[in-house]
Amino acid sequence: MKRNVRVLVVDDSAYTRQAIKGMLETDPDIEVIGIARNGLEAIGKVKELNPDVITLDFEMPGMDGFSFLRWLMREKPTPVIMISSHSGSKTVFMALELGAADFVTKPTGTASGLNRIQGELLEKVRGIKDLRLDRVLAFRDMIRQPEKDIEVTYPALPAVSLSDMHVVAIGSSTGGPAALQVILSKLKADLPSGIVISQHMPKGFTEPFAERLDRLSQIRVKEAEDGDLLDYGTAYICPGGSHLLIRRQAGRYCVNLKDPSEDDRYIPSVDLMMRSVAQNFGPRSIGIILTGMGNDGTDGIVEIKNNGGYTITESESTAVVFGMPNEAFKTGRVDMVLPVDRISDEIMRSVSSLADKNKRKPRKKALDFLTG
Numbered sequence: 001m002k003r004n005v006r007v008l009v010v011d012d013s014a015y016t017r018q019a020i021k022g023m024l025e026t027d028p029d030i031e032v033i034g035i036a037r038n039g040l041e042a043i044g045k046v047k048e049l050n051p052d053v054i055t056l057d058f059e060m061p062g063m064d065g066f067s068f069l070r071w072l073m074r075e076k077p078t079p080v081i082m083i084s085s086h087s088g089s090k091t092v093f094m095a096l097e098l099g100a101a102d103f104v105t106k107p108t109g110t111a112s113g114l115n116r117i118q119g120e121l122l123e124k125v126r127g128i129k130d131l132r133l134d135r136v137l138a139f140r141d142m143i144r145q146p147e148k149d150i151e152v153t154y155p156a157l158p159a160v161s162l163s164d165m166h167v168v169a170i171g172s173s174t175g176g177p178a179a180l181q182v183i184l185s186k187l188k189a190d191l192p193s194g195i196v197i198s199q200h201m202p203k204g205f206t207e208p209f210a211e212r213l214d215r216l217s218q219i220r221v222k223e224a225e226d227g228d229l230l231d232y233g234t235a236y237i238c239p240g241g242s243h244l245l246i247r248r249q250a251g252r253y254c255v256n257l258k259d260p261s262e263d264d265r266y267i268p269s270v271d272l273m274m275r276s277v278a279q280n281f282g283p284r285s286i287g288i289i290l291t292g293m294g295n296d297g298t299d300g301i302v303e304i305k306n307n308g309g310y311t312i313t314e315s316e317s318t319a320v321v322f323g324m325p326n327e328a329f330k331t332g333r334v335d336m337v338l339p340v341d342r343i344s345d346e347i348m349r350s351v352s353s354l355a356d357k358n359k360r361k362p363r364k365k366a367l368d369f370l371t372g
Contacts, residue, residue: 004031005125008051010042010068011035011083012060016106020055020083023118030125039063039071046076053079053128055121056100058091066098073099077137079128081121092205093177093212101128101136101320102174105202127174127293127321135320136175165253166284167230167246168193168347169277171270171300173200173292175320179340180290181213184235186344189218193286193351195235196224196244196255196277198268200292203241210237228255238268245276253280266296270324274300283308286350288343290314292324298331305333310350312336312343 007024009032011017021032033049036042038060046054054072058065065082072078082103084092092103104121172179176199184195201209207223213235214221222228224236224244230253238244239257243264247256256276260267270289274297277285287304289297291314305311311334313325318339328334338346 004029005128006031006033006049006052007125008033008042008045008049008054009035010037010039010045010054010060010065011057012037013057016057016083020121023121024125026118027122027126030122039065039068042068043071046072046078051078053081053125055081055083055104055125057083057106058095066095069095069098069100073137077133079131079133079136081124081128083117083121090208093209096177099133099137101131101133105204123293124174127323130293130321130323131174132320132322135318136178138318165230165281166193166286166351167253167277167281168195168286168288168351169270169274169300169304170195170197170288170290171199171274171292171297171324172197172290173266173294173296173321173324175291176200177209179314179318179320181216182340183290183344183347184213184217184219184221186341187217187219188348189233191219191233191348191351193347194230194232194253195219196230196238196246196273197235198238198244198270198273200266200268200296201240203239206237206240213237224255224257226255226257230254238273241267243267243269243272245272246280248280266294270297271300271303275303278303278307278309281307281309285309286312286347288312288314288347289325289328290340291319291321293321294323295327297324298327301328302331302333305335310335312338312346314343315339 009017009020017035024030024032033051034045036045040063056065080100082095082100083106084103102124104117210221210223220234223239236255243258245256245258246253274287285304287301287309301311313328313334315337316322319325
């Protein structure tokens with residue numbers, strides 16, 4: 001018989017505990033087996049009930065969420081989905097480093113506001129059966145390092161024409177923040193390509209996420225802004241709550257942010273981003289699908305390949321959730337399957353190969369290119 005997903009809800013607010021419990025119990029395949037008010041109660045419940053997944057708040061009296069998460073990952077590793085407010089973005093990234101698998105943003109205000117997270121919460125709890133916690137913990141050990149400012153002298157932009165520009169498009173979801181850190185932190189500052197990224201992440205979290213990656217990387221990393229001109233050696237992360245597209249403007253390519261519709265399942269949409277990249281860059285585009293639940297990016301990978309681009313997916317050996325990479329692979333339009341720690345080298349190899357081809361073409365001076 002099919003086994004229900006057994007959930008422990010941990011939150012210091014009685015109202016929030018009951019609201020989350022009620023949301024989860026609308027799914028017959030999910031069973032809330034217990035609730036706890038703080039970390040100490042949660043430890044007892046974990047020992048007694050052995051849950052499959054834990055929803056966890058971090059601001060609690062007594063033992064807070066961080067202390068509990070440290071104990072949990074040391075004594076009884078269990079998938080954790082954080083329920084965090086917009087103001088807790090730094091808390092979220094610290095928790096991901098400690099081993100939390102994913103997070104859902106807790107709205108502030110009315111009961112109806114809290115209920116808006118129901119669909120996302122149910123999807124993530126249901127998807128926990130496909131999550132490889134051992135890989136979450138492996139990533140934790142791989143990326144755990146103090147933040148530091150890397151002193152980098154950024155090289156001058158390559159002197160290229162519009163027709164030579166090429167871009168790497170990366171899509172990711174659950175497990176993506178750690179995977180992106182592994183990839184971006186290994187790229188060289190003179191990367192002869194721009195990068196656009198759609199990571200499933202809500203509004204309010206992508207800016208501090210980009211700032212953190214920028215501090216840990218030699219390339220520039222920033223939250224994309226509408227109208228940003230695409231530059232080499234720079235990664236643009238789509239802001240939460242928007243879609244990232246590409247448009248041509250005054251002889252350059254630039255970011256075009258688009259508001260989502262009520263019918264959009266994934267925000268940001270990897271498919272929309274990759275389709276736009278494919279249409280603008282054709283054989284000068286590289287599409288990469290990393291870990292995540294669902295199938296976002298499947299159509300985008302096909303679009304990039306059909307327009308002559310190069311396509312990569314993360315392998316099952318490192319993906320925290322193999323859903324998105326597997327769905328893309330099943331299209332038959334993927335050129336390369338790699339563990340996440342080898343994707344940086346493949347990006348450098350691929351874009352450098354394109355750049356070498358461009359060296360044989362006459363080109364403008366860099367200053368002429370930058371000034372139009």
